[in-house]
Amino acid sequence: MVNTTIKTTKSQEVFAAAQNLMPGGVSSPVRAFKSVGGQPIVFDRVKGAYIWDVDGNQYIDYVGTWGPAICGHAHPEVISALHEALEKGTSFGAPSVLENVLAEMVIAAVPSIEMVRFVNSGTEACMAVLRLMRAFTNREKVIKFEGCYHGHADMFLVKAGSGVATLGLPDSPGVPKSATISTLTAPYNDLEAVKALFEESPDQISGVILEPVVGNAGFITPDAGFLEGLRELTHEYGALLVFDEVMTGFRIAYGGAQEKFGIKPDLTTMGKVIGGGLPVGAYGGRRDIMSMIAPAGPVYQAGTLSGNPLAMTAGIKTLELLQKPGSYEYLERITKRLADGLLKAAQETGHAVCGGNISAMFGLFFTSGPVHNYEDAKKSDTAKFGRFHRGMLERGVYLAPSQFEAGFTSLAHTEEDIDQTIAIARDVLSSL
Numbered sequence: 001m002v003n004t005t006i007k008t009t010k011s012q013e014v015f016a017a018a019q020n021l022m023p024g025g026v027s028s029p030v031r032a033f034k035s036v037g038g039q040p041i042v043f044d045r046v047k048g049a050y051i052w053d054v055d056g057n058q059y060i061d062y063v064g065t066w067g068p069a070i071c072g073h074a075h076p077e078v079i080s081a082l083h084e085a086l087e088k089g090t091s092f093g094a095p096s097v098l099e100n101v102l103a104e105m106v107i108a109a110v111p112s113i114e115m116v117r118f119v120n121s122g123t124e125a126c127m128a129v130l131r132l133m134r135a136f137t138n139r140e141k142v143i144k145f146e147g148c149y150h151g152h153a154d155m156f157l158v159k160a161g162s163g164v165a166t167l168g169l170p171d172s173p174g175v176p177k178s179a180t181i182s183t184l185t186a187p188y189n190d191l192e193a194v195k196a197l198f199e200e201s202p203d204q205i206s207g208v209i210l211e212p213v214v215g216n217a218g219f220i221t222p223d224a225g226f227l228e229g230l231r232e233l234t235h236e237y238g239a240l241l242v243f244d245e246v247m248t249g250f251r252i253a254y255g256g257a258q259e260k261f262g263i264k265p266d267l268t269t270m271g272k273v274i275g276g277g278l279p280v281g282a283y284g285g286r287r288d289i290m291s292m293i294a295p296a297g298p299v300y301q302a303g304t305l306s307g308n309p310l311a312m313t314a315g316i317k318t319l320e321l322l323q324k325p326g327s328y329e330y331l332e333r334i335t336k337r338l339a340d341g342l343l344k345a346a347q348e349t350g351h352a353v354c355g356g357n358i359s360a361m362f363g364l365f366f367t368s369g370p371v372h373n374y375e376d377a378k379k380s381d382t383a384k385f386g387r388f389h390r391g392m393l394e395r396g397v398y399l400a401p402s403q404f405e406a407g408f409t410s411l412a413h414t415e416e417d418i419d420q421t422i423a424i425a426r427d428v429l430s431s432l
């Protein structure tokens with residue numbers, strides 16, 4: 001229920017102790033709440049749409065462990081499938097039937113994917129896909145967009161969105177110039193800028209990689225014609241189009257953004273939902289390109305724990321749950337209710353905001369907008385977002401701790417959860 005005044009003594013103790021043990025007290029930077037102020041809560045357990053912290057406070061969760069929990073946390077069917085799989089062992093490092101099952105499901109689901117390779121994270125999938133793009137085209141350059149995040153590999157740490165944006169780092173020390181010299185950037189939704197890059201180096205660009213709907217610079221949708229334009233330009237210049245669907249895959253539609261928008265990329269990266277809460281990433285696409293991956297072809301990429309049976313099991317069960325009729329209609333309905341409700345509450349309490357949703361992904365910027373790219377997103381009042389975030393947390397709603405992250409709902413969120421969240425938001429917004 002609503003926590004009007006929460007006690008977080010234990011969270012504070014645990015997080016204080018963590019400072020001496022791990023850099024910043026966390027295993028991944030944005031968890032430290034640097035951009036919203038205050039201290040993170042320390043989790044004890046998660047179930048359905050809810051989180052409980054170590055002090056026993058309950059929260060409605062809109063982070064969903066950054067996307068994977070689309071069926072709700074610790075779904076009983078996922079848990080029981082995992083129990084069964086656990087009895088057969090935790091890692092094989094050898095072929096298993098489970099890999100075939102999940103691969104078949106991914107190939108059936110995602111329109112452009114004919115073959116797939118499993119890895120352990122979205123970062124790994126994006127690293128591998130870039131190597132493959134370069135090998136297939138025999139070209140080195142790659143175009144990415146400002147504010148898009150493709151994991152933390154050197155080549156992509158240029159204008160890389162949320163985590164980096166949150167810390168205010170233009171890129172990162174330790175990334176050699178040689179690693180990013182071939183990474184070209186353009187503003188999102190700016191086809192002319194992409195065209196200019198192609199015209200400058202017509203024979204040197206291996207491809208374009210993007211979040212087909214952006215989640216790592218806040219929630220930003222592609223303008224009409226943008227994805228189509230990229231498809232045409234890449235064809236024209238003999239370059240590959242790569243959709244990074246680590247966040248959007250199985251979230252904004254079962255077949256990802258490419259199903260939603262009807263655009264076929266050459267390659268796709270996936271993660272998050274596909275692992276159902278266990279560490280999984282994947283990349284896939286055209287058979288002629290994927291056949292270049294070792295041992296079918298010469299492009300090396302490997303992984304001790306890749307295709308892990310527990311991770312495959314959680315992924316398979318999660319996709320099965322999503323296949324049930326009405327899943328995406330439900331996700332769209334409750335998420336739209338939430339996004340509309342938040343916008344209305346903010347407008348009625350006198351705040352300049354913009355935002356929206358596609359299926360189970362949503363966002364709210366503290367700027368009147370419209371937001372077409374990262375430059376627009378940066379006009380947001382991030383200090384106000386910080387106060388909003390804190391107020392929501394203190395009243396039992398857990399939002400992503402940065403203005404530059406998208407929000408996520410799940411099949412476990414009820415209309416009651418949504419309405420309660422909107423009521424709390426109205427309360428917080430009127431006090432800002």
Ligand SMILES: *Cc1c(COP(=O)(O)O)cnc(C)c1O
Pocket residue numbers: 120121122123124126149150151152211215216244245246247271272281
């Ligand atoms: C989360 C994310 C990644 C990185 O995935 P990890 O599993 O965190 O390494 C890459 N691309 C996009 C679009 C993401 O949202």
